[in-house]
Structure formats: structure tokens, C-alpha cells
Amino acid sequence: GAVVSQHPSWVICKSGTSVKIECRSLDFQATTMFWYRQFPKQSLMLMATSNEGSKATYEQGVEKDKFLINHASLTLSTLTVTSAHPEDSSFYICSARDSEGLSSPLHFGNGTRLTVT
Amino acid sequence: QKEVEQNSGPLSVPEGAIASLNCTYSDRVSQSFFWYRQYSGKSPELIMSIYSNGDKEDGRFTAQLNKASQYVSLLIRDSQPSDSATYLCAVKGGTASKLTFGTGTRLQVTL
Numbered sequence: 001g002a003v004v005s006q007h008p009s010w011v012i013c014k015s016g017t018s019v020k021i022e023c024r025s026l027d028f029q030a031t032t033m034f035w036y037r038q039f040p041k042q043s044l045m046l047m048a049t050s051n052e053g054s055k056a057t058y059e060q061g062v063e064k065d066k067f068l069i070n071h072a073s074l075t076l077s078t079l080t081v082t083s084a085h086p087e088d089s090s091f092y093i094c095s096a097r098d099s100e101g102l103s104s105p106l107h108f109g110n111g112t113r114l115t116v117t
Numbered sequence: 118q119k120e121v122e123q124n125s126g127p128l129s130v131p132e133g134a135i136a137s138l139n140c141t142y143s144d145r146v147s148q149s150f151f152w153y154r155q156y157s158g159k160s161p162e163l164i165m166s167i168y169s170n171g172d173k174e175d176g177r178f179t180a181q182l183n184k185a186s187q188y189v190s191l192l193i194r195d196s197q198p199s200d201s202a203t204y205l206c207a208v209k210g211g212t213a214s215k216l217t218f219g220t221g222t223r224l225q226v227t228l
Contacts, residue, residue, distance in 0.1 A: 043220040
């Protein structure tokens with residue numbers, strides 16, 4: 001149980017274009033999903049918390065107009081990197097909990113490796 | 118001071134030995150603690166979770182928590198080459214729902 005599916009697993013795009021990444025909870029409903037970014041040899045950095053039916057909460061320093069998050073249903077959240085630039089190249093990982101208890105762990109998708117040329 | 122601190126390593130242990138991974142955190146009201154394993158190029162996978170002071174064992178893994186010292190550790194017994202990965206410590210605060218991750222400790226199990 002508690003499977004999070006992320007698509008695509010990798011994408012290469014040209015500078016200036018936009019890329020959409022999908023995150024789905026396959027066997028549970030997730031009112032909240034989390035989007036992380038990881039640069040090589042660094043830890044996961046939380047970008048934003050995606051809330052179903054409402055606006056996402058962005059961490060300090062993350063541009064909400066550049067990283068558009070939509071959480072339209074209890075099983076799907078999307079992250080769109082708009083006007084991507086080479087410095088946006090990174091490993092993007094979504095996660096979700098299958099329950100809201102304090103002790104519930106995060107389950108991660110397989111990640112999306114974005115390369116902007 | 119970082120919220121969650123780990124030694125980046127690499128920590129090198131011979132096959133069959135015990136690997137000891139350590140993590141300290143700054144938020145005293147933290148309530149939930151998790152250890153994730155991350156292979157290169159992959160997303161993290163949950164290894165252990167612990168919420169109460171003391172030890173929690175699951176197979177070859179033992180998590181230890183000391184809230185007074187704000188310290189959590191992970192012991193891996195009978196280390197195998199397949200255990201070679203980066204181990205991330207994650208902490209969940211009192212009221213916040215988000216997890217804060219440490220930078221991870223890279224473990225190398227040598228033959």
C-alpha cells in the first residue's frame with residue numbers, strides 16, 4: 001500500500017519552455033502532497049506543500065510564479081516549471097502521507113530528473 | 118545552526134560490521150523521527166520510524182531516540198554491500214506537517 005507514482009521519470013527540455021510533472025497517490029487519498037528538489041550530492045529541500053482544493057504553500061525563496069502547483073483532486077498534484085532555465089535542472093520528488101497522524105511517514109514518488117539545455 | 122544535522126561521511130565499514138549513523142536536531146518539540154535510505158539517482162525509501170525515547174528494532178536495523186539530548190541514531194547490524202547508500206534523517210515538528218531532512222550520511226560497506 002501507500003504508493004506514490006510520479007511521471008515523467010526524466011525529461012529534457014530547452015531553456016524557456018515549461019515542464020509539467022505529475023504526482024499521483026495510487027491507493028490512498030492525499031489532501032496534502034509535498035514537492036522536494038534535490039541537487040547533486042545535496043539533501044532534499046522542500047519547495048512547497050500542495051493542498052487539495054486550495055493554494056499551495058511555498059517555502060521561503062521558492063518563486064510561486066515559476067513553480068506552479070495544482071492539486072485539483074485528492075489523488076493528483078502537478079508541478080509546472082515555467083520558463084525553465086539550466087539552473088532549474090534538478091531531481092524533483094513528490095511525496096504524500098496516507099494518513100494525517102503525526103507519526104505517519106512520507107511516501108515518495110520515484111522522482112523526475114529534469115535537464116534544461 | 119541547521120535544523121537537522123548529520124555527518125556527511127562517507128562512513129566506511131567492512132561487511133558484517135555494525136554501522137552507526139547519527140543525527141541531531143534543534144527543535145525541542147519535534148515528535149516524529151524517520152530514517153530514509155537513498156540510493157544514487159533514486160528517491161528515498163523509508164527504513165525506520167521512531168517516536169518514543171529508547172530503542173526500536175526491525176530486523177538488522179535499530180533506531181535509537183534520546184529527546185533530552187535531541188539525538189537520534191540508526192544502527193545497521195551485519196552490514197551488507199547492498200546497504201551502501203545515503204541515509205537521511207528526517208524530523209517532524211510538533212504542529213508542522215512537513216518533514217525536515219538532514220544532508221544525509223553516505224555509507225560504504227566494503228568487502
